[in-house]
Amino acid sequence: MLIEKILNHISNWGKVWFGLIFLGSIFNATFEKISLLSDMPYISVFAFGSGALIGFLAKMRGAWL
């Protein structure tokens, strides 16, 4: 069943997706507002990469905090 598959996926990988998309977007928007960082090349890659990394660490730990 599709919903069951989605729920399983969220249960297993939800933290990584949340890190990549949610935290990544927040970091990216914040970096853009900081003039010192906004001109740096690949800043978006760094922002979304950091988000994904935090999400991945949370998945490994089984908890965010």
Added chain:
Amino acid sequence: MTNISEISSEFSFEKEKAIARTFSKRFQWEMILMGLGQATIWLSLWPLVLNGFLNLWVGFLIASLCACFAYLPSHEAQHGNYSRGNSKLRWLDGLVGHITLITLKFPYHMLRITHMKHHAYTNNPEKDPDYLNAHTNSLLGVIKNVLDGTTLQFEKYLDVFKDDKAFINSFHRAIPLALFYKLAPLVLVVIFPLETLLLWWLPAKLGSVYTTVFFSYYPHLGTSTGRYKDTRFWSHWMPRYLNHSMQLHFIHHLHPSIGHYDEPRAIEALKPFLQARGVPGADEIPDRVSYNPLIKI
């Protein structure tokens, strides 16, 4: 410790129930206003902030306040306290219950069924979905658990109550909305990153912490199991008007149909019964609760 067999007929359950029933009839318009009102204010923050009419940080403060007001109207709906047994008004329970919880990003049906189990099995380590909230070592521990989602053990209770068809059906009914609340912020954040963080995600977290601390942690802290033992009367430095009068939450556990704003008068009327039954903290209940902020420093 008061033994039930020692309770005089003067304080019988039947008499207690009869008194409680007199406070369980009023139509709770204030709660409906609070639920629908905070959701309307919260929704209006989005166009106001996105169009530059309101500063994002001011929006964040207002959204956080809305989130703190979001749960209680849904809680009354969970107990059917708007319809009060009138099947023609049941839609009102669902309407207020669903709408007010948008701010907190929680599906109404999921909270309703787990809350009913909380009432049925208060302080039971295996069956009370709120057990972890009241039995964590410190306030900081509770806050941490809420922030990282540890307290939401929906999968555990799905297994614990797997033979309860009503529970399972309601749970499954809530799944599409639960998915929506998971996915909607992920879509919104791509388009409006800081607005999604400060108008929805963070206020919902703060509202959840506020709700858990004052609705679950303090009222059940240090209590045991049993009708008159699982919730307590308590007081602390915060005036009761700032924490939804949760010092009086014990009366809700005894008589869930009493309207929230009628609880002070109900407690005044039932005080001798509560003392006779040995409700934790009952000896400290003031004679007049109505205008007493119940502060203790």
